[in-house]
Amino acid sequence: MSLSALLGIELPLIQAPMAGVQDHRLAAAVSNSGALGSLPCAMLDAAGLRRELTALTEKTCKPFNLNFFCHTPPAPQTQQEAAWREALGPYYAELGIDPASIATGPGRQPFSAELADLLDEFRPAVVSFHFGLPEAALLARVKACGAKVLSSATTVEEALWLEAHGADAIIAQGLEAGGHRGHFLDMDLSRQLGTFALLPQLVQAVSVPVIAAGGIADAAGVRAAMALGAAGVQIGTAYLCCDEASTSAVHRAALHSPAAQHTALTNLFSGRPARGIVNRLMRELGPITPLAPAFPLATSAIAPLRSAAESQGSGDFSPLWAGQNASGCKAIGASELTRELAQGFSH
Structure with a gap:
């Protein structure tokens, strides 16, 4: 099955969720364009997520992605x-x-049962995770609401783990990508690969669709990723200066x-x-x-x-x-x- 068919979208293109620089407006604009808009949820509590989801569903009836972190909160030292x-x-x-x-x-909360309650109500087409996947009971709730599940892999080992634990598609996050690394099995940064080194290895290793992410900024980059076997692409940085992004003036100036x-x-x-x-x-x-x-x-x-x-x-x-x-x-x-x-x- 193609990525477009799996996720119910026209274009196999995902706008990367980017906490702190976007809200529902960017996600809705991308979804309405036939790609998959994403809403970053890691900095939202349940009330904030409800507000954003209400606004998002008022702006689009197309599929969208909700992104959560699933880290284990550390004890303060x-x-x-x-x-x-x-x-x-x-x-x-x-x-x-x-x-x-x-x-x-x-400042950032992991995916929880309280947030899963909102998925039951709003029934997003896609839910994605960073830093692995949530515990089995929570993941089962996500799947029960009908959502397809994505997560980021930065090594072959992580991709195999994600496939074995229920991911419907895997994001190959290359070293070029902006924002947080999605690594979760091994914290050794020397094991992190560039997108076009990582991508073909993941395509060969797993049977689920693989989405290329990191360093792709234009149509030529999209073509290159697809030529290496990607089922689709995820792009973040290029959207940072769009009209609908909430990127600060300081951040926009730095990007330019x-x-x-x-x-x-x-x-x-x-x-x-x-x-x-x-x-x-x-x-x-x-x-x-x-x-x-x-x-x-x-x-x-x-x-x-x-x-x-x-x-x-x-x-x-x-x-x-x-x-x-x-x-x-x-x-x-x-x-x-x-x-x-x-x-x-x-x-």
């Missing part, structure tokens, strides 16, 4: 949190922030600047490796540091720095998520970009 805030101390002083005023908290040519994996902003445009914090602390608390506990200490700097027009402390190829970022409507990308399927 008081000593590590203190060391992390001490490392950030000079920046707090520079921006006039009192460290004692900063709340602690995870020479700085976008230099991205790196960093754990500074969340505690887990994610690809973003290199900025001051990444240069001065190093993109990867053992000081950062475990995902997602690093976020709370960074948040006030980000807010203060962005109010001054600076992205020095912002997670400027982006893949290695930002050349497709355009300030156009998402439907127009989707049509341009779809040309890669017609040749």
